[in-house]
Amino acid sequence: MESLHPRVRGLWVGRRLIQATVLAAIALGVDRFLLTVSPTLIAAGWLVVALLGTVHAVAAHRIWRFELQDDALYLVRGVVTRTDTSVPYVRVQHVDTRRGPVERTAGLSSVVVYTAGSRGADITIPGLRPERATELRERLRDLAGESEATDAV
Template sequence: MESLDPRVRLAWVVGALVPGAVIAAVAVVAVRIGAPVPLTAALALAAVVVTLGLVAAVYRYRVWRFEVRDDSLFIVRGVLTRVDTSVPYVRVQHVDTRRGPLERALGLASVVVYTAGSRGADITIPGLTPARAGELREQLRELATESEFDAV
């Protein structure tokens, strides 16, 4: 099974820092305007949120794997709840690559696989190099097209 680019950990760490920074900022502003907020407790909460986010980012990277199989895309992910997903190519509607600002800064991309079925039935594979994301997008597109012809 294929793992993600190690730089994705940095993106996840940044994602973990944001909630902690928001909690700390709200606490500091509340104290500045005179609200009875225990600043040390709020900052401790922010530190706990950041620490849990950092630990989750490390474990998330260790678990996240995917494999392009003959008949489906197989993904393993999840820290507390392990999720194994198998997406049959016949269910794939279309495949996109996505690069947000943080991903562009880190030289990463994501592949989004949209599937037939319920609303929001899409799978995202994060933490790929742009070249690998493009290759994977085209590979999945071709496999989906072939499976469509095989189903007929």
């Protein structure tokens, strides 16, 4: 099974640190008006949330895997709740690559797989090199087309 690029781990850790900082800023704002929480306690809370977020991001990266099997895209992900997903190629409607500004800065890309009968993107495979994301998108498109042609016969 293929794993994600190591740089995505850094993005996930950064996201968790930003979330911890926003929570600490909210706590400081509330403290300003209510004067009930010490700044030391808020700093300790930030440290705990940042540490737990970092551990979670590292564990998520270690677990995240995907594989193109004979008849389906198979994914394994999740830290607390492990999720194994199998998406049959015959259900794939279309596949996109996506690169937001943060991903572009890190030199990464995501592949988004849309399936039949869903309202939005069912599967996103993050943390891929742009070349690998394009390769994977084209391969999934070809497998979905082959699967559809075989299913029609």
